Amino acid sequence: QAVLTQPSSLSASPGASATLTCALRSGINVGTYRIYWYQQKSGRPPHYVLNYKSDSDEQKGSGVPSRFSGSKDTSANAGILVISGLQSEDEADYYCMIWHNDAYVFGGGTKLTVL
């Protein structure tokens, strides 16, 4: 079982909200991790969106709109990235990442389609 699991795709309408999930493998407690999120548009390098540890410990990347926010779902043992007021420019691949056992681990990525 992969350390981080993301849905391969997600579709949402312009103006709506999209909730991207990043599930941690059973036995790895989401509460103890700082979760990083990256946005990657086609043919471009990943762009740092934000990292989230707790409600009082979240940092956003430079220029990232307030429409992007992080959270955790402890019952699902997952990190969450919420994008509200979806715009066509939000269409991209989104990756989560944690530092685990002395290595960075990425999720497989979610392709977000805005249609």
Added chain:
Amino acid sequence: QVQLVQSGAEVKKPGASVKVSCKTSGYSFADLDINWVRQAPGLGLEWMGWMRPGNGNTGYAEKFQGRFSMTRDTSISTAYMELSSLGSEDTAVYYCTRGVEQGTDYWGQGTLVTVSS
């Protein structure tokens, strides 16, 4: 502003080695890690290793230990990665990215390495 600028695309034959550079600016190069991440065509991101430029300490993903090395030249704020014994499976875009608290923030533009006979 923080910038990481990588060297240009490379084409290598199987069994060869490749060296990619990552020139940084806009911050204190010695103080923050440089990580290397690769992305094979159409696939996801794969972390390869980290280096602390200030003291040269490194950490490698288990998969790459033995044929992957990271070095730096602090006088020009540049980090390097070298991957040896290349195979077709190493065809990928290689990125450098600056390390921050338990993660990374700024990324280089990427360097395409193509391994082909």
